[in-house]
Amino acid sequence: MVDPIFFGERYVKPHDARWVKPTAQFQIDMVYHLLAGSRFDPELLKQVRRPEDAKELAETAFRTLWVPIEHAKTTWLSVVIPLWILVVDQETKGALIGNRQEDAMKPLAVIKWHIEHNQLLRADFPELREDRKAGWSEERIFVQRRDRTKDPSIQTAGITMTIQGARLDWVFGDDVQDRKRAISETMNHNDQENWQEINENRIVDGGIISSYGTLQTSRDLTATLSRRPGYRHLHLSAYDDQGRYGPVGEPIWMPRKRLEAALARQGTRRFARKYLNDAKDEGGKQLKAEWITIVRREEIPWKELTYYAGIDPATGEAETSEPDEYVICVVGRDRKHRAYVLGFYASYDWDIVQGTNELARLHRTKPFRRVAVESVAFQVAVKQHIWANTGIPAYKSPTTKDKATRFETMGAVFETQRAFLFEDAPGAFGRDTGEKEDESFWDQWIDFPEGRHDDRLDACEKGLEAAFGGRRAVEPLDEETKDLLRSATLLG
Numbered sequence: 198m199v200d201p202i203f204f205g206e207r208y209v210k211p212h213d214a215r216w217v218k219p220t221a222q223f224q225i226d227m228v229y230h231l232l233a234g235s236r237f238d239p240e241l242l243k244q245v246r247r248p249e250d251a252k253e254l255a256e257t258a259f260r261t262l263w264v265p266i267e268h269a270k271t272t273w274l275s276v277v278i279p280l281w282i283l284v285v286d287q288e289t290k291g292a293l294i295g296n297r298q299e300d301a302m303k304p305l306a307v308i309k310w311h312i313e314h315n316q317l318l319r320a321d322f323p324e325l326r327e328d329r330k331a332g333w334s335e336e337r338i339f340v341q342r343r344d345r346t347k348d349p350s351i352q353t354a355g356i357t358m359t360i361q362g363a364r365l366d367w368v369f370g371d372d373v374q375d376r377k378r379a380i381s382e383t384m385n386h387n388d389q390e391n392w393q394e395i396n397e398n399r400i401v402d403g404g405i406i407s408s409y410g411t412l413q414t415s416r417d418l419t420a421t422l423s424r425r426p427g428y429r430h431l432h433l434s435a436y437d438d439q440g441r442y443g444p445v446g447e448p449i450w451m452p453r454k455r456l457e458a459a460l461a462r463q464g465t466r467r468f469a470r471k472y473l474n475d476a477k478d479e480g481g482k483q484l485k486a487e488w489i490t491i492v493r494r495e496e497i498p499w500k501e502l503t504y505y506a507g508i509d510p511a512t513g514e515a516e517t518s519e520p521d522e523y524v525i526c527v528v529g530r531d532r533k534h535r536a537y538v539l540g541f542y543a544s545y546d547w548d549i550v551q552g553t554n555e556l557a558r559l560h561r562t563k564p565f566r567r568v569a570v571e572s573v574a575f576q577v578a579v580k581q582h583i584w585a586n587t588g589i590p591a592y593k594s595p596t597t598k599d600k601a602t603r604f605e606t607m608g609a610v611f612e613t614q615r616a617f618l619f620e621d622a623p624g625a626f627g628r629d630t631g632e633k634e635d636e637s638f639w640d641q642w643i644d645f646p647e648g649r650h651d652d653r654l655d656a657c658e659k660g661l662e663a664a665f666g667g668r669r670a671v672e673p674l675d676e677e678t679k680d681l682l683r684s685a686t687l688l689g
Contacts, residue, residue: 199284200239201228205277208318209311216272222442223433223449224273227262227409230431231274234258236366236403237282248286255403261423262409263474265435268450274409275304275371279351280311282367284322287342291367292352292360294396296375301353302335304371308351309338337361356388356418365399370418372410377626379413380639381491384620388418415476435472466644481643484604488612489642491620497537502529504563507659508570508591509652510552510579511545523547525556526656527563528616530664536616538660539563541624541638541653549582557587569594569659594659601646607658616661624653 235258264270295301331339337349348362423430469477511521572593627637
């Protein structure tokens, strides 16, 4: 039986260009925390002649782990260990679960490559072969085995999907919730029920079920599971706060300079969540997270909505050294005068023309009755440009009060449930990768007034103003008026 750490370094590391550092002790701890006590525990496997005999000595392992981002969590737990398990016993069946199925398919693609092309692996473990006749796809794979059931050797699923097969030897959930799912009470509750009913009940005795990733909120799936009886939890931080791996306060993996740069770039709260796995100030400072009610698609009366928008144009003269976003917030209002924040469309790169073009694109599917444009400096010209080039009824909205007062008023609108946030609103929650750190309405909400950006808050406040009356409604422009306005502005 090959030790899992030796297996990763011997067979996987040579083919991973990013794997240049020696394996750290915390990574060894991650692996053994996951395997300990199960039928895949290396210590139990040493005591038996056949891998399947370890079932008699094992107990089902319920495991949770918090691991900082960029600490090789997916490489070890979602690639090396599933591949190692197949080497140990080709008869096993498991599932990789992600927030979306596509997320789980990424580590499976790496596993597939190793089985197909890794010559070191093939030389030492010739019995590990793909079974293309049974199935070999991006979503699931079969390896050659004695068991001829239709259950894959490894399958993938998103957190909301049903996994195939009556019984599984292991289920690994890798960052199964994004911010949106963790924050939404409904989604979070559904994910927890699905985890118990669909996943926990499928694990054979002596198997492993584990959820691991980066903290989203103190009530997210992994955090909740970690508090349940039977689950064993491992909490890792980017800094060694207990001296487990060296001097107290030293980084366990990433260079200190990179961590300090991340702290400066992301702010204290976001850094604490992503690198320390600490739910610091997740409830919000001046604006409370609990004030916002998140609604599902089926809870919105789409057919009776009237659409409005609020715009916070990028000024080009940011109040801080950070650049501003050009933000369009789309709001729908129903017949009972309840408002639904439906999305944030934004870019740091839009100028007045590009922003107007985006508004016109949105207007084609959601015809706006009224659009409020924040009126500061050159932003007055934005309103004129919208009128002259699109005919969309826009008006300038002066900012006569300080932001704290305006945003607290907006907070009261949410708290009294006169406004709701659509769970699938673009730009409302964001993702931890693939977009700039402050491009989330939710993060700007709970960071205020200490966050670096509040552009989406400004746009939302203007959108709600437009939806609830705002300035006097304006009439659509005829072509003659458009021509007059174009001749009156250099921006037409």
